[in-house]
Amino acid sequence: MTLKSLGLITVAAICLAAAVVPALVAGQPGRASPIYGVTVPEGYRQWQMIGVAEEAEPLNELRAVLGNATAIDAYRTKQLPFPDGTVLVKLAWKRVQSTEFEPASVPSAATTVQVMVKDANKYAATGGWGFGRFVNGEPVDEAQHQTCFACHQARVSGHDYVFTRYAP
Amino acid sequence: MTLKSLGLITVAAICLAAAVVPALVAGQPGRASPIYGVTVPEGYRQWQMIGVAEEAEPLNELRAVLGNATAIDAYRTKQLPFPDGTVLVKLAWKRVQSTEFEPASVPSAATTVQVMVKDANKYAATGGWGFGRFVNGEPVDEAQHQTCFACHQARVSGHDYVFTRYAP
Numbered sequence: 001m002t003l004k005s006l007g008l009i010t011v012a013a014i015c016l017a018a019a020v021v022p023a024l025v026a027g028q029p030g031r032a033s034p035i036y037g038v039t040v041p042e043g044y045r046q047w048q049m050i051g052v053a054e055e056a057e058p059l060n061e062l063r064a065v066l067g068n069a070t071a072i073d074a075y076r077t078k079q080l081p082f083p084d085g086t087v088l089v090k091l092a093w094k095r096v097q098s099t100e101f102e103p104a105s106v107p108s109a110a111t112t113v114q115v116m117v118k119d120a121n122k123y124a125a126t127g128g129w130g131f132g133r134f135v136n137g138e139p140v141d142e143a144q145h146q147t148c149f150a151c152h153q154a155r156v157s158g159h160d161y162v163f164t165r166y167a168p
Numbered sequence: 169m170t171l172k173s174l175g176l177i178t179v180a181a182i183c184l185a186a187a188v189v190p191a192l193v194a195g196q197p198g199r200a201s202p203i204y205g206v207t208v209p210e211g212y213r214q215w216q217m218i219g220v221a222e223e224a225e226p227l228n229e230l231r232a233v234l235g236n237a238t239a240i241d242a243y244r245t246k247q248l249p250f251p252d253g254t255v256l257v258k259l260a261w262k263r264v265q266s267t268e269f270e271p272a273s274v275p276s277a278a279t280t281v282q283v284m285v286k287d288a289n290k291y292a293a294t295g296g297w298g299f300g301r302f303v304n305g306e307p308v309d310e311a312q313h314q315t316c317f318a319c320h321q322a323r324v325s326g327h328d329y330v331f332t333r334y335a336p
Contacts, residue, residue, distance in 0.1 A: 107335040
């Protein structure tokens with residue numbers, strides 16, 4: 001082996017490491033949701049905001065829904081149904097009164113991260129959507145996942161089973 | 169004038185139009201805030217989300233705070249004070265009960281857009297921050313803008329005069 005080939009191997013190893021390490025560190029692929037096999041998407045916290053919400057007691061939460069580029073484009077161009085590849089992520093936090101400005105309430109501890117993934121073929125039995133509900137990055141049990149679609153179907157079938165609208 | 173030069177002029181005109189039109193359409197530069205000369209930044213609705221909040225009666229609003237790349241980087245790396253070039257935009261909407269899921273309340277009409285711009289030299293008299301409060305894209309009056317810094321100074325001087333924290 002020449003020095004040059006050793007150098008090339010070193011460069012290749014560095015490139016491989018650079019390609020692999022982010023997947024191991026930032027990816028945190030975590031476990032997939034039961035029934036649907038949905039995971040928490042990498043980098044979702046950098047996605048654009050679709051809307052926000054408040055959830056009354058007993059949950060008492062503030063929420064924000066972020067979307068990947070496909071989702072954002074679909075909302076902006078009012079596409080219904082949402083195209084395959086749409087991913088929506090709802091972040092939720094306990095709602096607490098601000099100690100700095102009394103009329104305001106603000107996010108406290110994160111509670112759940114909830115994900116919807118559109119794939120009309122894969123999830124044909126549930127309106128084209130796969131669901132994932134995660135607490136501390138881990139999916140909740142199958143029983144909880146069995147409630148997702150029934151509620152979306154009963155309440156927002158006219159909006160392709162999605163509650164959240166785009167907040168102007 | 170030759171056909172070729174005419175073609176070049178046409179291309180130049182198209183390029184000029186392409187460069188100018190977005191500024192006229194999406195830019196909507198609008199009027200600047202009194203005292204500070206702050207405007208609503210172009211493209212802010214595509215910025216990343218920092219956090220959300222609820223404001224009690226009488227305002228009864230849901231809010232989201234978005235930040236430009238400088239702001240997001242400062243929050244992620246816990247930089248205080250925020251660096252020059254930080255821009256924060258708070259969007260606010262009337263809060264209404266969801267008609268589709270009763271425990272939830274969701275955004276209705278947009279009310280105000282509020283902007284903070286960091287420039288330590290330009291705004292030295294107000295903690296390095298310029299303020300803008302806009303209704304329907306138009307800045308509110310000078311009297312309202314005179315209240316901004318006093319409140320931020322009284323309540324969050326220990327967080328570089330910024331209320332909003334990064335929601336995980």
